[in-house]
Amino acid sequence: MRVVMFGYQTWGHRTLQALLDSEHDVVLVVTHPKSEHAYEKIWSDSVAELAQDHGVPVLIRNRPDDDELFERLKEAEPDIIVANNWRTWIPPRIFALPRRGTLNIHDSLLPKYAGFSPLIWALINGEREVGVTAHMMNDELDAGDIVRQEAVVVGPADTATDLFHKTVDLIAPVTTGALDLIAGGQTEFTKQDRSRASFFHKRSAEDIRIDWTWSAQDLERLVRAQSEPYPSAYAFHRGKRLEILAAVVSEGRYGGTPGRIFYREGDGVVIVAGADARTGRNHGLAVTRVRTEDGREMPATEYFTSMGGYLTSRP
The missing domain is CATH 3.40.50.170 (Formyl transferase, N-terminal domain)
Known part of the structure; x- marks a missing residue:
């Protein structure tokens, strides 16, 4: 033909x-x-x-x-x-x-x-x-x-x-x-x-902004979906953009407020996740690797030198 x-x-x-x-x-x-x-x-x-x-x-x-x-x-x-x-x-x-x-x-x-x-x-x-x-x-x-x-x-x-x-x-x-x-x-x-x-619809920067009210399972898939060479999923820490390069669903269940930087687990740092996180029934997102606003890539355990504070969806 x-x-x-x-x-x-x-x-x-x-x-x-x-x-x-x-x-x-x-x-x-x-x-x-x-x-x-x-x-x-x-x-x-x-x-x-x-x-x-x-x-x-x-x-x-x-x-x-x-x-x-x-x-x-x-x-x-x-x-x-x-x-x-x-x-x-x-x-x-x-x-x-x-x-x-x-x-x-x-x-x-x-x-x-x-x-x-x-x-x-x-x-x-x-x-x-x-x-x-x-x-x-x-x-x-x-x-x-x-x-x-x-x-x-x-x-x-x-x-x-x-x-x-x-x-x-x-x-x-x-x-x-x-x-x-x-x-x-x-x-x-x-x-x-x-x-x-x-x-x-077409994806844009808004679609890769992390919403911590999503479940940890959804967020883990979002991070995998935004793998290199795609733009990485991101949140904000202390007003600066932080890209989440790798993460897994936590083994433990963590309660509190979505976005809370909470606990070191294995090679990751657990962020509280899910709209109903207050119930304590949810797994968190164990972030294992990040990239800072100035382009430095490092393990999450090296970046988060202490627990506490929040990752937010906006500065």
């Missing part, structure tokens, strides 16, 4: 590489310009450079809504468009242009976690599996019929970085497997159960 590819960052790069390695003919690539957004500077393998290295024409767009782009797409005469990590809405006149429609590759197990940063949100929420879905595009974002889907297990110590590496390796088999079904003439695929759908 003649394929036009829409994509960005490493997800788009892996998709394009899979297409180039397949029996299909990539006739045009559309990608975004480089971004300074914190999450878009991560996993930033260039789709444009890969396409150019293989002699494929490239168009750079923030949004695919101009007449010049539409004319170039018509001239390319694609049988199908394949999209992965395209960051803005693709209008119907484009996704319905190819005779086989548009196949979108999304790094979640749809219908759950449509939208942005699905791996991070899924890890924070304690999901047992994550994965990649190839679905046909329609008028609603990430809501079309599922062509192929593969999952991987979330391990108890997995970080978002670990899950990225697990799921990015699924892109090629999911993409080419879906295209094989479509090229073979299949047109009926699995409808999404929209009663199970959830849609998530």
